[in-house]
Amino acid sequence: QVQLVESGGGLVQPGGSLRLSCATSGVTFRGYTMAWYRKTPGKGRDWVSVLPRNSNTVNYANSVTGRFTSSKDAATNTIYLEMNNLKVEDTGVYYCHAGGGAYHYTDKRFEYEYWGQGTQVTVSS
Numbered sequence: 001q002v003q004l005v006e007s008g009g010g011l012v013q014p015g016g017s018l019r020l021s022c023a024t025s026g027v028t029f030r031g032y033t034m035a036w037y038r039k040t041p042g043k044g045r046d047w048v049s050v051l052p053r054n055s056n057t058v059n060y061a062n063s064v065t066g067r068f069t070s071s072k073d074a075a076t077n078t079i080y081l082e083m084n085n086l087k088v089e090d091t092g093v094y095y096c097h098a099g100g101g102a103y104h105y106t107d108k109r110f111e112y113e114y115w116g117q118g119t120q121v122t123v124s125s
Helices: none
Strands: 003-007 010-012 018-025 032-039 045-051 068-073 078-083 092-104 109-115 119-123
Touching (some): 003 092, 018 119, 045 068, 045 078
Parallel strands (some): 010 119
Antiparallel strands (some): 003 018, 018 078, 032 045, 032 092, 068 078, 092 109, 092 119
16 A cells, blocks of 8 residues: 655745655555655645655756755665745645556556655745
């Protein structure tokens, strides 16, 4: 059974930092592409960073490039999202995502997809 559990969200002032964690079980980083998404007020759920399976590369959305850093620790089955120089527009619910099996380019979905419950990040003065 796959479980993704996010933690580390909270309230922070603009310019501050937070570190999110996603503890995983039932997935391997060799077999699953991991990602962080966020749902901001008034918008849908957008991807923030992607850590492709069986790779050490990380892809970032333009809006967070240079401020956010994602990493994964295979020893603890945990992925992280280090967020620096936070802005008000970074406010939202952040979700951990795991995608495995075949990738369907038409639907932009993996054969197997799992989501965490989300953690709230609020950037406000």
